[in-house]
Amino acid sequence: EAGVAQSPRYKIIEKRQSVAFxxxxxxxxxxxxxxxxxxGQGPKLLIQFQNNGVVDDSQLPKDRxxxxxxxxxxxxxxxxxxxxxxxxxxxxxxxxPHYEQYFGPGTRLTVT
Amino acid sequence: KQExxxxxxxxxxxxxxxxxxxxxxxxxxxxNLQWFRQDPGKGLTSLLLIQSSQREQTSGRLNASLDKSSGxxxxxxxxxxxxxxxxxxxxxxxxxxxxFYFGTGTSLTVIP
Numbered sequence: 001e002a003g004v005a006q007s008p009r010y011k012i013i014e015k016r017q018s019v020a021f022x023x024x025x026x027x028x029x030x031x032x033x034x035x036x037x038x039x040g041q042g043p044k045l046l047i048q049f050q051n052n053g054v055v056d057d058s059q060l061p062k063d064r065x066x067x068x069x070x071x072x073x074x075x076x077x078x079x080x081x082x083x084x085x086x087x088x089x090x091x092x093x094x095x096x097p098h099y100e101q102y103f104g105p106g107t108r109l110t111v112t
Numbered sequence: 113k114q115e116x117x118x119x120x121x122x123x124x125x126x127x128x129x130x131x132x133x134x135x136x137x138x139x140x141x142x143x144n145l146q147w148f149r150q151d152p153g154k155g156l157t158s159l160l161l162i163q164s165s166q167r168e169q170t171s172g173r174l175n176a177s178l179d180k181s182s183g184x185x186x187x188x189x190x191x192x193x194x195x196x197x198x199x200x201x202x203x204x205x206x207x208x209x210x211x212f213y214f215g216t217g218t219s220l221t222v223i224p
Contacts (some may be wrong), residue, residue: 042116
């Protein structure tokens with residue numbers, strides 16, 4: 001069974017630039033999550049999708065972050081414009097509803 | 113708001129020792145609890161999932177217990193090996209909001 005795929009694995013941008021991350025979940029997983037993990041901290045949920053609908057985006061900084069999951073499969077997370085404090089690893093995970101989450105390798109973002 | 117705490121933040125043990133990692137949470141209204149392992153620069157690997165109705169789960173040398181009423185879970189690792197060196201994270205899925213809350217993790221080093 002293929003795992004959760006994410007790209008790119010690394011990204012370096014300057015502040016005020018924009019960036020987009022892509023996630024392809026495990027086939028058949030209706031639930032998709034985006035997390036932000038700052039160095040030394042546990043992951044923080046940014047947004048959770050059930051199929052192509054948003055279940056929870058209460059911790060998503062909506063003035064600069066956006067996410068979509070068209071057709072209920074792949075998802076993209078965008079930051080525009082980026083700030084220095086956005087430097088983190090962005091993790092995508094998927095699951096069957098209420099079951100184990102499976103994580104992708106993450107995208108390490110550095111904002112300079 | 114659910115708060116998840118993991119103590120200790122770091123642990124160093126000699127190879128072969130049995131050890132216990134602790135996870136505590138403030139709101140007992142959880143749906144399930146999941147233990148993860150994270151290697152440096154990598155995503156999270158699921159180790160064990162305990163449903164709220166369960167008391168423990170076992171997988172190989174790992175045993176996780178759950179005491180919902182006291183807001184605690186422990187991860188027991190038997191006969192530790194250098195390959196067990198990683199950061200261990202626990203996450204609780206809240207029963208009402210369906211959101212996952214992560215602890216900050218315990219960094220484990222097993223010394224050969």
